[in-house]
Amino acid sequence: MDMIGAQLVNGLSYGMMLFVITCGLALVFGILGVLNLAHGSLYMIGAYVTYSITVNSAQNFWMALIIAPIVVAILAFIIEMTLLRATYHLGHLSQVLLTFGLAYIFHDIAAIIWGSNVLSVALPPSLAGTTVLFDQSFPTYRLVVIGIGFLLAAGLWYVQEKTRWGAIIRAGLSDKEMISALGVNIKLVFTVVFVIGGFLAGLGGVIAAPVLGLYPIMEFQTLILALVVLVIGGLGSISGTFTAAILIGLVETFSKYLVPELSLFFVYGLMAVVLVVKPNGLLGKKVAA
Amino acid sequence: MKSEPILQVDGVAKSFGGLNILKNLTFDVRKGERIGIIGPNGAGKTTFYNLLAGDLDPSKGTIHYCGKNITSMPNYKRARTGIVRTFQKNNLLTELTVLENLLLVLQRKEGMGHIWFKRRHRKKYPSLFQKADELLHTWGLEQQTNKVVKSLSYGEQRQIEILLGIATEPNVLLLDEPTAGMSQAETDYIVDLLRKLPKSLTLMIIEHDLDVVFGLADRMIVLYNGEILVEGDPHLVRNDKRVNDIYIGQEADLSASS
Amino acid sequence: MKKGIVLTAAVALLMGLAPFFLSLFHLNLFTEILILGIFSLSLNVLVGYTGMVSLGHAAFFGVGAYAAGIAAKEMSPNLLATLPIALIATIMVAAVIGMFCMKVSGFYFLMLTLAFSQMIYSFIHQSTDLTGGSNGLSGIPAPVAGGIDFSNPVLLFYFILGVFFSVYAGLSLLVHSPFGQVLVGIRENETRMRSMGYNTTRYKYASFIIAGALGGLAGSLYTSFNGFISPIDVYWTMSGSVLIMVIIGGAGTMAGPVLGAALIVILETIVSSYTHSWMMIIGIIFIIFVVFFPKGLTGIAQSIMHRMTRSKSGYKENHSKAVLKKNA
Numbered sequence: 001m002d003m004i005g006a007q008l009v010n011g012l013s014y015g016m017m018l019f020v021i022t023c024g025l026a027l028v029f030g031i032l033g034v035l036n037l038a039h040g041s042l043y044m045i046g047a048y049v050t051y052s053i054t055v056n057s058a059q060n061f062w063m064a065l066i067i068a069p070i071v072v073a074i075l076a077f078i079i080e081m082t083l084l085r086a087t088y089h090l091g092h093l094s095q096v097l098l099t100f101g102l103a104y105i106f107h108d109i110a111a112i113i114w115g116s117n118v119l120s121v122a123l124p125p126s127l128a129g130t131t132v133l134f135d136q137s138f139p140t141y142r143l144v145v146i147g148i149g150f151l152l153a154a155g156l157w158y159v160q161e162k163t164r165w166g167a168i169i170r171a172g173l174s175d176k177e178m179i180s181a182l183g184v185n186i187k188l189v190f191t192v193v194f195v196i197g198g199f200l201a202g203l204g205g206v207i208a209a210p211v212l213g214l215y216p217i218m219e220f221q222t223l224i225l226a227l228v229v230l231v232i233g234g235l236g237s238i239s240g241t242f243t244a245a246i247l248i249g250l251v252e253t254f255s256k257y258l259v260p261e262l263s264l265f266f267v268y269g270l271m272a273v274v275l276v277v278k279p280n281g282l283l284g285k286k287v288a289a
Numbered sequence: 290m291k292s293e294p295i296l297q298v299d300g301v302a303k304s305f306g307g308l309n310i311l312k313n314l315t316f317d318v319r320k321g322e323r324i325g326i327i328g329p330n331g332a333g334k335t336t337f338y339n340l341l342a343g344d345l346d347p348s349k350g351t352i353h354y355c356g357k358n359i360t361s362m363p364n365y366k367r368a369r370t371g372i373v374r375t376f377q378k379n380n381l382l383t384e385l386t387v388l389e390n391l392l393l394v395l396q397r398k399e400g401m402g403h404i405w406f407k408r409r410h411r412k413k414y415p416s417l418f419q420k421a422d423e424l425l426h427t428w429g430l431e432q433q434t435n436k437v438v439k440s441l442s443y444g445e446q447r448q449i450e451i452l453l454g455i456a457t458e459p460n461v462l463l464l465d466e467p468t469a470g471m472s473q474a475e476t477d478y479i480v481d482l483l484r485k486l487p488k489s490l491t492l493m494i495i496e497h498d499l500d501v502v503f504g505l506a507d508r509m510i511v512l513y514n515g516e517i518l519v520e521g522d523p524h525l526v527r528n529d530k531r532v533n534d535i536y537i538g539q540e541a542d543l544s545a546s547s
Numbered sequence: 548m549k550k551g552i553v554l555t556a557a558v559a560l561l562m563g564l565a566p567f568f569l570s571l572f573h574l575n576l577f578t579e580i581l582i583l584g585i586f587s588l589s590l591n592v593l594v595g596y597t598g599m600v601s602l603g604h605a606a607f608f609g610v611g612a613y614a615a616g617i618a619a620k621e622m623s624p625n626l627l628a629t630l631p632i633a634l635i636a637t638i639m640v641a642a643v644i645g646m647f648c649m650k651v652s653g654f655y656f657l658m659l660t661l662a663f664s665q666m667i668y669s670f671i672h673q674s675t676d677l678t679g680g681s682n683g684l685s686g687i688p689a690p691v692a693g694g695i696d697f698s699n700p701v702l703l704f705y706f707i708l709g710v711f712f713s714v715y716a717g718l719s720l721l722v723h724s725p726f727g728q729v730l731v732g733i734r735e736n737e738t739r740m741r742s743m744g745y746n747t748t749r750y751k752y753a754s755f756i757i758a759g760a761l762g763g764l765a766g767s768l769y770t771s772f773n774g775f776i777s778p779i780d781v782y783w784t785m786s787g788s789v790l791i792m793v794i795i796g797g798a799g800t801m802a803g804p805v806l807g808a809a810l811i812v813i814l815e816t817i818v819s820s821y822t823h824s825w826m827m828i829i830g831i832i833f834i835i836f837v838v839f840f841p842k843g844l845t846g847i848a849q850s851i852m853h854r855m856t857r858s859k860s861g862y863k864e865n866h867s868k869a870v871l872k873k874n875a
Contacts, residue, residue: 035654087838093600096654097794097837100602100787104830112824220783224665227658264669268662272647275659342742368744380742382735393732397744401725408723457743 005136007257008250013142015249016149017208019242021222022229023156024200026241029230031169031193033092034084038099040223041106042198046072046205047214048114051121058122061210069202076198080191103219116216121209145207152203153242160238169193228267232274293356295320295491296341296372296461301350302515303336310336311515314350318461324493325506325523329535332512334495335377338463341493342374343367354461371460375453375467377495379446383439387430387449390438391421394456428452428482444475451479461491468501480504503527562708566701576816578704580809581711582768587792587804588718589761594790595798596722597754598734602657602786603664604762606644609671609781611637611763616684616770617677626692626706630767637763638756640667645755649748652737664786672778683777690771697771707768714761719801721757730754734799791829795836797843806844 025039046068053064079102087095122128123141130137160166168184204222212218225248233244248267255266294317303311311333318324326334339345341352343364351360359367382390392409395417396402401409411418425431428448433441438449451467467483468476480501486492496502502509509526511519519529526532565577590604614636615629622628644663651659671678678684689698697703721727732740733747740747770776779785788811796807811829819825840847 029654035657083834090838090841092654094837094841096657097790098834100790101830101834101837104787104826104833108824108827108830217782217784224661224783228662231655231658231662261673264673265666268666268669271662275647275650344738344742363741363746365741365744365746368742373744374742376739376742380736380739382732382739384735385731389728393728393740394743396725396728402729402745402750404725405727406717406720406724408720409725409728410723453739453743 002136003257005134006138007253009138009142009146011250011253012246013145013149013211013249014253015246016145017204017211018225018229018249019149019245020152020200020207021204022226022233022245023152023238023241024197024204025226026230026233026235026238027169027193027200028197030235032084032190034095034099035092036099036194036197037096037223038079038102038106039197039201039226040219040221041103041110042072042076042201043205043208043222044110044214044219045075045106046202047121047209047218048110048205049202050206050209051114051119051214054121058124058128061121061124061127065203065206068206069199072202072205073195073199076201077191077195079198080194084194085187085191103223107216107219110219111216114214119214121214123210127210141210145211148207152200153238156238165192225267228271232271234278234280293320294318294353295355297351297353298341299351299353301337301340301347301352303333303340303345304348309515311340311347314517316510316517316520318491318493320460320491321488322491323505323507324491325502325509326493326495326512327497327499327502327509328512328518333515334512335465337512338374338465338493338495341461341463342372344374368457368459372463373454373457373459373461374463375450375465377465377469379443379450381438381446381449381453384437386435386437387425387441388421388434390449390453391424391456392417394453395420398457424452424456429478444471447471448475448479451483455486459490461493462486464492464494464496466495466497468496468498476501559712563705566704571700574700574704576812578700578707578772580805580812581704581707582765582772583789583792583808583812584805585711585714585768586762586765587789587796587808588714588801589758589765590789591793591798591804592718592722592730592754592761593758594793595800595804596727596734597730597751598737599652599751599754600657600790601660601758602783602790603644603660603662604758604789605781605783605785606660606664606667607637607641607759607762608766608769608785608789609664609667609776609778610640611766612770612776612780613671613678613684613766614763615767616687616776619687619690619770620684624688624690626690626697626771629690629771630764633763633767634760637766638760641756641759641763645752645759648755649752661783661786664781664783668778668781668783671781678778681778683775685775687770687774687776689774703772707772710764710768714764715801715805718761722801726750726753731799788829791833794841795833795843797845800843800845803843803845810844 021039021043024042025036028034028036028039049068049071050061050064053067054060083098083102084095087098127141127144129140131140131143132138133143158166160170168189208222229241229244229248232248233240233242247270251270252263252267256263259266296318298317299315301311301314302309314337326337328334336345340347343359343362343366346361351358353359354367354370354372359370359372362370382393396409396414399417401414401417407413422431422434425434430445430448430452433445438446441449447467447470451464454462454464464483468479471479476498483492483494483505492505494502494505503523506523509519509521509523510517511526511529511532513535518535519526519532566574569577586604586608589607590601593599593601593604611633615633618629618632622632644660647663648656648659672681674680689696690703691697692706695702697706722730729740729745729750732743732745733750737747766776766780769780792807792811793804794807795810796805797803814828814832815825818828822828836843842849
């Protein structure tokens, strides 16, 4: 019983990390139509920046929580302004390939700056302990991650449903031409959304760093899991991404616990089943790609 | 000309997310008929073609072709059994040449799509290429044979759009605004070619140019708000007050916009 | 046309004489180019001719490589056994993966192929008993066939050269056959092809399996050549590399993918003796090609030729197949 509870918390917190990472990817894909294959790299840079900030004092983690996402957001801003904006005329496929090239470049940049060793990020004492809940003690940080995930989901829901920017994004997710019909500067929307996507990737990097650690090719592993979440959740649906992230988080954690050799198999198998039964994802709209 | 219906449309409806584009269409088409379909923008004409050609599934109702229920038959199978459509917006293989476009149609009819290791060359398939040459000659496009489609004028591309449909040698040809955007001379040329099509071919034409459609059709269907408003002899339709009120009133806008 | 035959014959002759003027190191490099050339030619069927961009082609390379390796170790190193086993294994895997992937298109296709290839990767990575896991499969005996021992690199080179030419010739014929032209039609406009009466799904499926089978062939040759295979050759960066080869070389042309493979292999050999940041270099080159030369090396060659022969009236414009320009 204790183990199930612990795994449940592990799975949920893992799912929430996936949600934070994937919703940035989903937003960019939904609005810009560009599948950003460098999204995992942005996540990785968020994690490495966190490492640099906290390497001398674990207490700096709080600072990293703010600084790292902003650093990555600035990086995303530069990418959008210099590379993507200049190449919209080339079409979406070319831009996807462009982000793929970027992923290669970032991989080596990270190796040059931070080396190729496995690194870890220490938590500040206030987060490192355990918390007792329902007569059972859980790692505090896991619970915090779950909290952050729900908070972000609620925040995104609020922005989408209640604000003007949310209305624009909602319109853009269902029909890109609607954005210009609303009389909004579409280039500005693209930039803002890409920067938000970068911010969320960076935030994912900070949150995941103490749990998942840092190692070469971490960005590719994360990107692929994010893509799986995206496919299962369906396009143009933040609630779909949320559901799929939790599902994948739980499936991977429990299968790792029960049959460790086949854990990734369960994840990909789940994706295959979802695609056969519901080709547009769990909550997605019609595939427009 | 009384014969068995080739197409039977029975209670067909289509809705997109609560919006009823087509409501309860019912009518028969006889072999060799020339049917004109008119109606204001948004009446559901192209949606109707999508249902007939199998590009969309109807929400309700059935479609029979030569007595066979084809309601859920996929689009490519319908094309094979002889229901062929053209598109309102040119929908061609624009990076390929005119000849290559046409050969794809003709080789499918010859069942050559499964030949893997024989170069599709004039010397190897003389009759296929000859047929393509003849069609291009009939349509006055032989000068364009080896030109890439996207390098042609809009009118020429429009001609190829229709030619690809006709080259399939369909039983039922669904033309979607064949002369849209063409000059008067090009329009006359196309109408003349359409008149020369074999009498056994069943033809349906969506058209905004009323001169074209009244010149070709021997029966008219007027769609309005997803329903058949009037159906029958072109003369009757032309003089129908409702048609004049709804359709002719909009014609001014249409000619202005095109 | 005649010029083309003369050129092909000259290139073939030069390649055939390679062992006489190349050092062993360079001959091995050349052999590797030929293997990766077959690999990128196989992906080109899918990406360049059918217009389906896959980011999971390493799966087939890996299945072919491991199937050949395991067969050589457990049964017999005879090429008459290992090659057919590798081919059958990859065709079966491609047939299964293809059934799922045919349900989607565009970026969804890209993501699905990627996910399936990672599934194969994690299977290979985790089945330590069968594949050696993360240590790779080593101790694969050198291939033999009909009394010939291919542990001699020159003999192996000739064998691989022969396979390369067969694949190249076969694919040249295939893409110009009525079937190949249907694939090109699907790349250009699938909707229209369906309106013409083509069951495009079946053609795409066939294209997927052909690409997979030839990818597996390349993988099995790689095992024979290297005597070793590790999970990193099945990782998605391998899928990325081969996609980069196809696009840098020129998707939708026959020579392009081979040139792309040659460029990448040669560059990697030169660059990696100076710096470890090979991925950064390839990333930058790739971006330059995507932005400035979307038609790849063959596109560049064509425009140079075009400029040179512009004055001649008989020049027939060869419309480069710009796959990238299409909005996916």
